[in-house]
Amino acid sequence: MMASLSGGAFDIPLARVGALITGASSGSASVEVRILFELRLPRVLLSAIVGAALAASGVLMQALFRNPLAEPGLVGVSSGAALGAVIAIVLFPAGAMLVGVSAFLGSLLATSLAYVVGSRQPGIAGLLLAGIAINTVAGSLIGLFTYMADDTQLRDLTFWSMGSLAAAQWSTVAWLVPWVLVLLVVAGMQWRMLNALLLGHQEAMHLGYQQETLRRRLIVLTALVVGPLVAVTGGIGFIGLVVPHLVRMLVGANHRVLLPMSMLVGAVFLAAADWWSRVIVAPAELPIGLVTSLVGGPFFFWLLSRKKW
Numbered sequence: 598m599m600a601s602l603s604g605g606a607f608d609i610p611l612a613r614v615g616a617l618i619t620g621a622s623s624g625s626a627s628v629e630v631r632i633l634f635e636l637r638l639p640r641v642l643l644s645a646i647v648g649a650a651l652a653a654s655g656v657l658m659q660a661l662f663r664n665p666l667a668e669p670g671l672v673g674v675s676s677g678a679a680l681g682a683v684i685a686i687v688l689f690p691a692g693a694m695l696v697g698v699s700a701f702l703g704s705l706l707a708t709s710l711a712y713v714v715g716s717r718q719p720g721i722a723g724l725l726l727a728g729i730a731i732n733t734v735a736g737s738l739i740g741l742f743t744y745m746a747d748d749t750q751l752r753d754l755t756f757w758s759m760g761s762l763a764a765a766q767w768s769t770v771a772w773l774v775p776w777v778l779v780l781l782v783v784a785g786m787q788w789r790m791l792n793a794l795l796l797g798h799q800e801a802m803h804l805g806y807q808q809e810t811l812r813r814r815l816i817v818l819t820a821l822v823v824g825p826l827v828a829v830t831g832g833i834g835f836i837g838l839v840v841p842h843l844v845r846m847l848v849g850a851n852h853r854v855l856l857p858m859s860m861l862v863g864a865v866f867l868a869a870a871d872w873w874s875r876v877i878v879a880p881a882e883l884p885i886g887l888v889t890s891l892v893g894g895p896f897f898f899w900l901l902s903r904k905k906w
Contacts, residue, residue, distance in 0.1 A: 598641050598645065598865070598868045599611060600869075601640075601644070601869070601871055601872035601875075602614050602633060602641055604875060604876040605632075605637070605876060606875070606879050606880035606882075607628075607629075609633060609637075613629065614633065639765045639766055639769070639770045640762050640765035641868055642765075642774065643770055643774075643830075644864075644867045644870075644871040645864035645865075645867070645868050646770075646774050647762070647826050647829075648836055648867025648868065649781065649863045650781060650822045650823070651669070651823065651826065651840075651863055652836055652840040652841060652844075652859040652860055653856060653859060653863070654819045654822050654837050655836065655838055655841040655859070656855060656859050657669075657791070657818060658671060658815070658837065660794045660795070660815070660852065661721065661812065662721060663795070665842050665845065666838065668835075669819050669837045670834075670837075671728045671732075672708050672711045672724065672816055672820075673710070674704045674707065674708050674824060675704070675823070675827060676732045676736060677703040677704040677705070677707025677735060678700040678701065678703050678704035678707075678823075678824060678827035679703070679739055679758065679827075680703050680738055680742075681828075682697075682700040682828075683738075683743065685698075685700070686753050686757070687745055687746045687754075688742075696757070696828075697829055698828070699828075700824075701824045701825055704823065704824035704827055704828070707731050708820040708824075709820075711728045711731050712727075712813065714727040714730075715728070715812075756831075756884065758832050758886070759884030759885075759886040760830055760832045760884055760885050761830065761884050761886070762871055763882070773825060773826075773829060777822060777825070777826070780818060781822070781860060784818050784856065785856055787818075788852040788856055790811060791852040792850075792853070793806050798811075833867070833886045833889055834886060834890050834893060835889050835890055835892065835896070835897065836863055836866065836867060836893070838893060838896075839866075839896050840859055842896075844862050867889070870892070871888075874888045
């Protein structure tokens with residue numbers, strides 16, 4: 598995170614970052630102060646909270662589906678948000694605020710539909726199939742609206758789908774960080790329930806956890822956490838897949854440790870990815886979704902190649 602505060606199109610020596618934050622530096626530091634406090638610091642905070650939330654959501658989904666390859670997009674959160682953003686960009690080109698609101702509503706509607714449809718089938722398979730169907734329909738509609746878009750709208754769609762933290766401002770951080778932190782605390786309190794799910798849904802029911810309550814609680818938490826993040830940052834993939842799996846390999850499957858450690862590693866991972874995206878092609882900037890996919894894609898392929906189905 599300190600490296601992310603230091604590096605970019607305008608380099609601030611790492612040794613000066615602490616002095617600037619504490620106000621110990623003076624003289625010609627006005628430009629550095631503005632860059633640090635108005636651009637870099639809110640961006641680093643946003644990257645940390647987004648990384649922690651996506652990793653925690655991945656842990657929840659992997660426990661719900663009892664599959665280490667599960668991630669939040671399985672229940673339609675990401676595809677619903679993408680569809681909402683595409684509709685706003687193509688039909689109502691009125692600025693970033695409408696895109697964010699539309700993406701959030703799209704994620705909630707898609708997740709709610711997946712839950713309603715999936716609940717009609719016994720077990721978790723119905724939810725999985727409903728999520729796959731919603732992702733397929735949303736992808737088709739995204740393709741339709743993309744076909745309708747003009748050149749400017751296509752550019753906006755492309756950059757939104759790649760993911761970015763460029764929208765980080767103190768006003769965004771002020772409402773998003775408390776919202777996500779409260780939900781992450783609530784998610785952390787579910788560690789006993791998540792451990793029970795490792796035994797299977799029937800075994801969890803015998804331990805006193807109702808399957809319908811488990812499913813509803815985890816889906817609602819995932820939608821409320823991921824929806825606003827996708828609305829602000831666009832598509833940032835593989836954090837919810839890669840980080841929980843890596844942490845599980847290191848600390849085991851006990852969610853009392855796995856969940857907070859995944860949040861910590863997710864925060865550091867996305868902050869590091871954001872720093873790398875800003876320095877690798879400086880003064881330009883790579884979309885952060887490309888950076889996470891460059892890491893997550895090969896890792897996902899490695900998981901598939903070593904797993905014996």
